[in-house]
Amino acid sequence: MEGKRLIHNTIKTSRLILRKMDKNDVNALFAIWSDPNVTKYMNIDGFSQIEQAEEMISILSDLSEKGEAIRYTILEAKTNSIIGSCGFNTLDFKNETAEVGYDLDSGFWNKGYGTEAVQGLVDYACHQLQFKKIEAKVDPNNIPSIKLLLKLDFILEGQFSNDLNLYTKYLLDDQRKFPIS
DSSP, X not given: OTTOOOOOSEEEOSXXXXXXXXXXXXXXXXXXXXXXXXXXXXXXXXXXXXXXXXXXXXHHXXXXXXXXXXXEEEEETTTTEEEEEEEEEEEETTTTEEEEEEEEOGGGTTSSHHHHHHHHHHHHHHHTSOOSEEEEEEOTXXXXXXXXXXXTTOEEEEEEETTXXXXXXEOSOSSOSOOOO
């Protein structure tokens, strides 16, 4: 792929390890993706069969192999427990942009883990990939996700579709008003 940069399989933050998702994560991710509280604002229905999680991991792995996306399993560093997933839903090396997505086991909500995981992605996109901007598409009713993005200085660009708002964070100071902090 033209301009493709090496994508790291692991990103570390102070409390988290984001490592490339693999098929061995299926049981823990199935538990998360089958929780209706977690999937309420995701673009999937809650899973009812483990095969759905296996298929999702396979699809995400294929996209990663093509350099079009990468999904990380989020591990709490001190326990090595899987607590969610996050990653780049799209990687556009030509335009130096990416879209982030994330989900977290509801038992780990309101502890800063989601913010820390997304900040890890933003830092990686800026400093390693040298991308210009990161986007996130969010259901306007998903107030916790919106608060997370605003905390990380994403700005509301407008409505992406009837049911999603587009938030953007500009990473490099190339005539942009919002350089990374």
